[in-house]
Amino acid sequence: MFKNFFLNKIFSFSNKLFNVLLALMLLFVIVGFIYAIFLSPSDFTQGDSVRIMYVHVPASFIALGCFGFIGIASVCALIFKIKILSLMAKSIAPVGSVFALVSIVTGSLWGKPTWGTWWVWDARLTSMLILFIFYIAYMSVWKFVDNYEKANKVSSVIAIVGSLNLPIIKYSVDWWSTLHQTSSITLTSAPTIHYTMLIPLIIMIIGAFIYTLIVFLMRYKTEIMKFKLDKKNKEN
Amino acid sequence: MLSKKVCLRIAILTFLLALVIAVVYGVLKSLKENVVYFLSPTEINNKENISFDKKIRVGGLVKEGSITNDQTSVNFIVTDLNNEIIVSYSGSLPNLFSEGKGVVAEGKLKDKKYFIANKILAKHDENYMPPEVSKALKMDKEQ
Numbered sequence: 001m002f003k004n005f006f007l008n009k010i011f012s013f014s015n016k017l018f019n020v021l022l023a024l025m026l027l028f029v030i031v032g033f034i035y036a037i038f039l040s041p042s043d044f045t046q047g048d049s050v051r052i053m054y055v056h057v058p059a060s061f062i063a064l065g066c067f068g069f070i071g072i073a074s075v076c077a078l079i080f081k082i083k084i085l086s087l088m089a090k091s092i093a094p095v096g097s098v099f100a101l102v103s104i105v106t107g108s109l110w111g112k113p114t115w116g117t118w119w120v121w122d123a124r125l126t127s128m129l130i131l132f133i134f135y136i137a138y139m140s141v142w143k144f145v146d147n148y149e150k151a152n153k154v155s156s157v158i159a160i161v162g163s164l165n166l167p168i169i170k171y172s173v174d175w176w177s178t179l180h181q182t183s184s185i186t187l188t189s190a191p192t193i194h195y196t197m198l199i200p201l202i203i204m205i206i207g208a209f210i211y212t213l214i215v216f217l218m219r220y221k222t223e224i225m226k227f228k229l230d231k232k233n234k235e236n
Numbered sequence: 237m238l239s240k241k242v243c244l245r246i247a248i249l250t251f252l253l254a255l256v257i258a259v260v261y262g263v264l265k266s267l268k269e270n271v272v273y274f275l276s277p278t279e280i281n282n283k284e285n286i287s288f289d290k291k292i293r294v295g296g297l298v299k300e301g302s303i304t305n306d307q308t309s310v311n312f313i314v315t316d317l318n319n320e321i322i323v324s325y326s327g328s329l330p331n332l333f334s335e336g337k338g339v340v341a342e343g344k345l346k347d348k349k350y351f352i353a354n355k356i357l358a359k360h361d362e363n364y365m366p367p368e369v370s371k372a373l374k375m376d377k378e379q
Contacts, residue, residue, distance in 0.1 A: 041368075042366065043365070043366070079246050116329075123272075123273070178273050179273050179295075179357060181360055181361050181362045184364060192363045192364065194366060196366060
């Protein structure tokens with residue numbers, strides 16, 4: 001299955017998959033939105049402000065997940081010198097960074113009516129901002145460093161150091177007192193979110209994931225074409 | 237299976253990573269006072285070198301039945317179920333501020349039992365449920 005991501009096979013694979021993914025994504029996002037905005041209940045504490053959660057939480061998960069992928073891909077690319085992993089990491093960074101920004105902005109919009117403020121410098125919010133800065137740094141190195149090998153090495157180091165921020169983000173609400181509440185969905189205990197809200201949340205998370213996959217594949221094809229073109233130009 | 241070059245890269249990467257982790261851990265440990273967003277009433281009670289003119293934040297639950305209003309300010313008790321502290325605040329309160337719910341107050345300590353706040357933030361917990369479910373749970377608890 002993974003051979004499909006190789007340079008020679010990615011275009012036929014991606015083209016076949018693309019329409020299926022697009023249809024699935026539209027299905028999940030539209031159903032999720034209708035369920036979230038109109039059909040799901042308001043919260044016993046927050047009222048209708050809670051509906052921002054259906055955008056904020058999927059965006060946060062995707063932002064963290066993408067950077068985790070970039071970190072792991074960068075480690076393998078540095079150690080084993082696997083070129084397609086660098087290209088994959090480079091391709092997923094833009095969509096991950098946008099979701100990080102969406103997470104911060106929707107979080108801010110959510111904070112004002114509930115907490116009473118647009119922003120606080122607590123551990124969760126500050127570490128998410130740091131994640132966004134790491135995304136910008138990672139993409140900037142690829143954009144502004146001309147030599148591919150140098151850009152690869154420097155961006156990989158940035159990705160690996162930035163990945164250390166990921167457990168800090170996740171456990172910030174447990175390790176320190178924060179204004180941001182603790183996790184409602186964990187691997188070890190039952191969710192503290194009622195099923196009538198959990199189901200639309202999961203639908204939105206899946207929709208956001210498929211969207212990320214689509215944008216990643218589009219970007220990945222472009223990066224491969226750029227890479228092959230650069231290689232050809234260098235040989236001439 | 238693993239070539240010498242690969243082994244060397246793994247070793248260098250692991251060493252550098254361990255170094256960065258140690259540095260980050262050290263920084264976070266030493267900044268502990270600034271990384272926590274607020275202190276609980278128990279932490280304020282136990283803190284030895286507490287300063288009475290530095291801006292700090294206290295957080296906890298608003299004690300049931302403790303909210304009183306006088307002409308200029310509102311007074312309430314913040315509790316962490318072990319210790320309490322009286323908070324006095326003049327200004328508008330956030331929408332979610334209510335008895336039994338979380339709150340973070342920013343301001344200065346008058347003494348270890350009395351806090352004068354200049355900013356109040358409401359803190360909500362990780363529970364999400366419709367109002368009907370919340371009412372049903374409350375009735376179950378009262379029985």
